[in-house]
Amino acid sequence: MGDALTRTVPRTLAVCVLAVAGLTAAAAYQPVLVLVLVVAAPVLVWGVDHPKRFVAAAILVSIFGKTAAQVSGSAAVDLLDELAIAASLLVCVGPRLFRGQPLRSFPGLVWWALYGALGVVSGFVVGVPLAVLASGTALAGKGILLALAVAQLHWTSDDVRRLAKGGVGLLLFIIACCVVNLAIPQTWQSTVGNIDQLSFRAAIPSLIGPFVEPGTLGIMAALGFLAVVAWNTTMGSTRFTWLLSAGMALVAILSFRRKTWLGMMGSFLWLSSRAGRSGVFPAAITAVVGIVIVFWSTLLNALQGIVATYLDQSEGTAARTLMTRDSFFVAQDYFPLGAGFGRFGSDTASEFYSPLYLERGYQNVWGLSERTGNAMFLTDTMWPAVLAESGFLGMLAFLVALVAVFRRLRRLSRDDQPVARFLGLTGMAWIVQYLLESTGNPVFVSPPSYIPLFLLIGLLGSFGGRATETDTDDADDEQPAGAGHAGADGRGDVARVTHPAPVG
Template identity: 25%
Template sequence: MNLRKPTLYGVVGGPLSEPGGRVVRKGLRRAKPVIRSGALVTVAFFNLYLAVHYIRLALAQEYGTSPLDKITCLILLPLAFLFLQDRRSWLPVLTMLGYGAVLMLGAFVFPNRGVSQPISAIVTIALDSKLAIMTFAFAWLFKRTGSAMQVFESLFILIIILCLINIPFIFYDLSTGVSVKGDPLAMKGVFVQPQGLFLHQNQVAWLYAFGAFAAATRYQLRKRTLDLMLCALFVMFVCLVVSIKEIVGCFVGLLIIFRTSRSGFGSLGVGLAVLAGVAAFVLNYTELGTAILGHVGMFYGSNAIDTVRAAMMDASFRIAADHFPLGTGGGTFGSVGSILFGYSQLYYDYGIYLLWGGSPEMPKFLEDAGWAKLIAEGGALGVSFYLLFLMSCGVYIVHRDPNATSADEALRRLCLAFLLLILAISIASSPFTDELLEFVAALALGYGMSKSLRAGGARNGVKSAVPPQ
């Protein structure tokens, strides 16, 4: 290789020893403190968001909306616009704009009595845009500061600490049957569902699933037995909550994280088959399986009871068919606008108002069916746009770069595990507008979009300045 030959590696127009290299070296030295400060601020931001969220949950005595994610999106909005210069943002932006246009158009084409329009549709579009804003902003931060590894490593430590802090309170729940906040705990079969420091058992399952992923990824990076032991401990607490969505998402995510770098789809199929076999044994021969099947039987089968989630999912397909292809528009079904700006007529038309948790007097479960909301409000066209948005962002963590470093590959697998867990949770929740889950989803998608898919290796979306040998 001729070292005197001018080449283009990043911002350098040739070897630094050539004439003019002194000026370049000075510029790089001046830029280092700026980059270092940006990385530190980025790391601090991610940790602060997560810490504030969990402190708020620990101090809360009842459910209530939080402005944390809305304020964060307003702060990050300029960074999201900066990422629009990257061509990888074009398809996600177009699909999200198409989704918003469908929600607004549907609200005008099919006016819904009981809901104030267009304010309800505008609010719904704004809330549904939070995921896109966070994703683009996080991608810009990772790409600009090169701080992805530092961010994830610091979040690993914070999540593990939060998991360890919560353990004594879980044992208190199990021993007394009452949470530390004085609320009676739910039962699933013979199992008490602990809440720890939080208000709902699912929040415990989410934290420990994230903790299991963090410990597993640390083990992949460092091969320390302590991390493997922590992973096993946190998985036990996920199972203790007896929530099938989180259990399935956790085990599938761990299977992805622990796969060897050279394993193909065959090994993944074998792993899934083993998990299916273990699940079949647990469901048929253990008390845990009896509790899970009993809970599933409440929603499906001959003994199913009428619940808001099941009824809304069934109604959403009928609404999409009745208002094909636009749906009923934003803020009309399963969204904040359908409650905040009046009680939607759709709840009367499709019998939701008769169910506990779906009535005008107590509409506490109307926002728990995320996919039902997307299908009903967006119709066939709107939900297609939204799915295309998720796929156009998520393709970058599904794709495996053969030239990526082992650390980059470990983070890619972690992000894929996060996304699959959130998709599992979305069966009976609205994760893409939830304060915590939308943050984690944006973290995963943003990391993927900050990476380069070009040959030659990539790290946080910046092509290496060292040429391949």
């Protein structure tokens, strides 16, 4: 033993000394990179041992990444959501590949993969610069990669309950931030918001909460509200959950986002109709009617604003309408693959100001050019980017993927297990909200709005699929023996919470 230690300790010390010396030398040239490596290595090791906790932490970082970047003023911090997703892929996908196990799938994966392949291949075909293509691909695919990472873990009903508890904490934090925002609106806006000008509706400030602008708060609050209502519908309600849903509804209302209001009220009525308890649906109708009456003038202005945004021709074609129309022309010009990621309608196309914009004279259109006003409408909708960058085939693949997800959610909404029904109803309400919001916001790719939906899509890899015998390992479950095989009501989950078929 003594001889072994005599040989081992000096070697270990020598390796440590060499590692420290190498890192010190590298830090003189790339201090940020070295710091990231020093911090990331132990975090990734911990993540491999606790993948579900790591994914939860990564999602939390992604949600508040843009806020942290705005407050800190650091461009590097703005990459937190991409780094968090990349790290989640390493933690969740890496061990499975290392063990020689097939990757787990989730609804719509093949179609989203086709959409991504079309956008990348078209980029190479038309000669999009690699830096632009890489940035555009990362933007278009990060939600899909998040779902892929989440799907590699076997999630149970108990895991969903734990995620729901964490979600409650997140919603309470949002409410608390909104209270402070309401108390000191200008100070909060100048500290957290990305626009210094504070907007008011009926003498009430348009809240941003812990996010950088009202639109993000609106959709995140609406998603939280709908999730709590779905929980009340399927898992049973308490006074606390009713108060929480009311608080999130008020937060969403005070964001004063018109599409958020409309989608939230419609989905709320639909969820309430699924409660199966007398008095719930009439109470929901009463609540919606009360909101309409109280905020009638604001709602009317919102509807008029929607019409003006898309149809007003007083100063030329409205910016959103122009981009939507031109996306069809671009898809025709670059048929059948599209113009490539980073070339039209995306944040990457705005950042590098696509030559397609110059060809169409966008530099002279208000809302599409910094020179004539601002360029906010370049990234103010979702579908022009999908259609123009990946072509008609890519658009079709994206829509078919959403249909595949919706079908799984609808099947879960009729499941015997309350947790499965909760996921199904929540997801169906969310997709409706996302589709409505996507007409004026790139919610499927913009952080943090894309995160809840693709997290849920990843969870569907463990819920509602067909069990197979090719994937029986539970090393990543982080569950005690027997956990996940019985819900809170004592009934087994095995028939519902299954290992999906491997990819390929």
